[in-house]
Amino acid sequence: xxxxxxxxxxxxxxxxxxxxxxxxxxxxxxxxxxxxxxxxxxxxxxxxxxxxxxxxxxxxxxxxxxxxxxxxxxxxxxxxxxxxxxxxxxxxxxxxxxxxxxxxxxxxxxxxxxxxxxxxxxxxxxxxxxxxxxxxxxxxxxxxxxxxxxxxxxxxxxxxxxxxxxxxxxxxxxxxxxxxxxxxxxxxxxxxxxxxxxxxxxxxxxxxxxxxxxxxxxxxxxxxxxxxxxxxxxxxxxxxxxxxxxxxxxxxxxxxx
Amino acid sequence: xxxxxxxxxxxxxxxxxxxxxxxxxxxxxxxxxxxxxxxxxxxxxxxxxxxxxxxxxxxxxxxxxxxxxxxxxxxxxxxxxxxxxxxxxxxxxxxxxxxxxxxxxxxxxxxxxxxxxxxxxxxxxxxxxxxxxxxxxxxxxxxxxxxxxxxxxxxxxxxxxxxxxxxxxxxxxxxxxxxxxxxxxxxxxxxxxxxxxxxxxxxxxxxxxxxxxxxxxxxxxxxxxxxxxxxxxxxxxxxxxxxxxxxxxxxxxxxxxxxxxxxxxxxxxxxxxxxxxxxxxxxxxxxxxxxxxxxxxxxxxxxxxxxxxxxxxxxxxxxxxxxxxxxxxxxxxxxxxxxxxxxxxxxxxx
Ligand SMILES: Nc1ncnc2c1ncn2[C@@H]1O[C@H](COP(=O)(O)OP(=O)(O)O)[C@@H](O)[C@H]1O
Ligand SMILES: [Mg+2]
Numbered sequence: 001x002x003x004x005x006x007x008x009x010x011x012x013x014x015x016x017x018x019x020x021x022x023x024x025x026x027x028x029x030x031x032x033x034x035x036x037x038x039x040x041x042x043x044x045x046x047x048x049x050x051x052x053x054x055x056x057x058x059x060x061x062x063x064x065x066x067x068x069x070x071x072x073x074x075x076x077x078x079x080x081x082x083x084x085x086x087x088x089x090x091x092x093x094x095x096x097x098x099x100x101x102x103x104x105x106x107x108x109x110x111x112x113x114x115x116x117x118x119x120x121x122x123x124x125x126x127x128x129x130x131x132x133x134x135x136x137x138x139x140x141x142x143x144x145x146x147x148x149x150x151x152x153x154x155x156x157x158x159x160x161x162x163x164x165x166x167x168x169x170x171x172x173x174x175x176x177x178x179x180x181x182x183x184x185x186x187x188x189x190x191x192x193x194x195x196x197x198x199x200x201x202x203x204x205x206x207x208x209x210x211x212x213x214x215x216x217x218x219x220x221x222x223x224x225x226x227x228x229x230x231x232x233x234x235x236x237x238x239x240x241x242x243x244x245x246x247x248x249x250x251x252x253x254x255x256x257x
Numbered sequence: 258x259x260x261x262x263x264x265x266x267x268x269x270x271x272x273x274x275x276x277x278x279x280x281x282x283x284x285x286x287x288x289x290x291x292x293x294x295x296x297x298x299x300x301x302x303x304x305x306x307x308x309x310x311x312x313x314x315x316x317x318x319x320x321x322x323x324x325x326x327x328x329x330x331x332x333x334x335x336x337x338x339x340x341x342x343x344x345x346x347x348x349x350x351x352x353x354x355x356x357x358x359x360x361x362x363x364x365x366x367x368x369x370x371x372x373x374x375x376x377x378x379x380x381x382x383x384x385x386x387x388x389x390x391x392x393x394x395x396x397x398x399x400x401x402x403x404x405x406x407x408x409x410x411x412x413x414x415x416x417x418x419x420x421x422x423x424x425x426x427x428x429x430x431x432x433x434x435x436x437x438x439x440x441x442x443x444x445x446x447x448x449x450x451x452x453x454x455x456x457x458x459x460x461x462x463x464x465x466x467x468x469x470x471x472x473x474x475x476x477x478x479x480x481x482x483x484x485x486x487x488x489x490x491x492x493x494x495x496x497x498x499x500x501x502x503x504x505x506x507x508x509x510x511x512x513x514x515x516x517x518x519x520x521x522x523x524x525x526x527x528x529x530x531x532x533x534x535x536x537x538x539x540x541x542x543x544x545x546x547x548x549x550x551x552x553x554x555x556x557x558x559x560x561x562x563x564x565x566x567x568x569x570x571x572x573x574x575x576x577x578x579x580x581x582x583x584x585x586x587x588x589x590x591x592x593x594x595x596x597x598x599x600x601x602x603x604x605x606x607x
Pocket of ligand 2: 347348349
């Protein structure tokens with residue numbers, strides 16, 4: 001299944017391009033529109049959490065963005081993957097190509113947005129150089145990123161295949177994402193979560209990922225290996241489920257669209 | 258050498274001039290007992306609904322056999338027409354050969370690069386220009402980027418859309434879209450070409466041009482499968498025809514004979530196949546049990562945890578006075594162990 005992907009990477013590439021370009025084709029500032037959303041969110045959430053709730057988190061905007069940006073990569077990819085079958089129904093019904101390309105294209109396209117949104121983080125770090133910690137621990141970044149991609153890709157495969165078969169997957173996914181939005185430490189630090197609750201919440205791989213980015217960039221510390229380990233377990237499990245579900249339904253995509 | 262063979266295989270063309278040479282050609286499409294089954298009532302396929310129904314009521318699945326017991330062979334270079342009434346399964350058979358859908362039973366082998374004119378312009382995006390869409394469509398149909406760029410001018414020239422090629426295709430008419438789609442599909446150099454009623458769009462001149470292009474392919478030895486309701490075209494293109502009805506092959510033989518028989522059958526109302534294509538399955542017990550367990554455990558974990566945390570939060574805060582501003586700030590500051598904001602917070606408190 002994954003070998004086909006490499007053989008057909010030109011198709012993958014063209015679908016990613018198409019998806020990415022289509023989004024900005026008729027917007028004045030082109031791809032920089034993808035900065036508008038996180039920018040507005042940073043402003044609003046900083047007002048709410050710093051000026052009203054007074055969480056007192058140092059460098060709150062950067063702290064927030066280091067959670068929000070990876071989390072947006074996750075939700076946007078997964079949402080796009082869930083819709084990818086329906087969005088490309090004509091293509092699926094009329095052209096034989098490896099169906100696994102669809103969720104991969106969704107994730108890759110949003111990975112680009114993720115990198116663009118990181119420019120915002122970069123900008124804030126340039127403005128507040130004191131927030132940034134240069135250390136050898138930066139070498140852990142690729143690991144955290146890889147884990148994040150593994151998790152996102154696994155979920156993307158599950159929902160992409162399931163949503164072709166069962167159309168309510170997308171609605172259930174929305175509910176789950178809403179729950180995860182608050183159960184991921186975006187506005188708070190995972191360290192203030194009570195132990196009992198933390199044992200429960202840590203199984204969400206985004207916890208390890210978000211906390212990992214923050215530890216590395218804001219504290220110059222290594223990521224929490226307990227959280228990353230748990231995230232790796234969940235993600236691997238999800239990868240197996242995703243591969244199974246996708247194998248089961250990939251030959252039926254055209255039947256159900 | 259051919260006598261025994263041609264008796265055994267009654268579906269082979271016996272009259273056409275080049276049929277002799279084609280008999281020696283290898284079969285490129287071979288169907289053995291192929292069947293394709295679709296699930297019915299799909300508008301209801303909701304995971305929650307299905308699972309609940311599976312768990313709490315006798316759950317049946319209804320199936321429809323769009324094709325069943327299909328056996329045939331098509332040799333390299335042959336052109337074969339599929340004819341039959343609407344819903345006979347012609348498009349399904351072509352999709353099986355194009356490998357966009359897969360057989361439920363039986364085996365189907367297809368050898369060679371297939372180009373499908375199932376629907377022109379699959380994957381076109383309205384916001385992109387004609388040129389960009391040629392690239393997208395071509396790659397999706399199996400060309401490489403380099404191949405398309407090499408053929409770009411040729412494709413555009415064939416479509417006769419030079420003036421509009423850098424316009425977004427949302428401004429094209431449907432005939433122009435069909436031109437663009439056909440031009441890309443025709444540039445793929447197929448070994449097997451599949452055409453499904455696709456040529457009925459486009460003006461007369463372009464239709465004629467497309468027919469000529471298909472005849473060119475035929476002359477180059479391309480195998481062609483052709484679905485059409487215009488029986489006049491059948492004898493123009495095809496050596497052989499298969500007559501499908503209700504998912505089965507009613508007749509197979511030389512194109513002209515089959516067309517005549519089809520017309521006769523339509524006149525006399527003899528298009529019924531011997532078998533009803535419906536089927537019902539009742540789900541096995543273990544699946545129902547699994548469904549019940551899945552639903553209950555999913556609901557149990559989420560709702561249980563939610564209730565636990567809500568209740569214990571109320572227990573902890575029961576009897577406490579509502580915190581005023583100062584207390585709240587103090588508590589927050591203590592909680593966060595925050596040093597640098599301390600003075601700031603105290604200053605702001607009244
Ligand atoms: N994806 C599908 N799901 C359910 N039924 C289908 C699907 N595709 C085709 N069918 C059914 O299969 C039968 C054959 O359809 P088709 O091959 O399109 O016929 P035609 O010979 O007119 O091209 C029809 O009864 C149609 O309703
Ligand atoms: Mg049809």
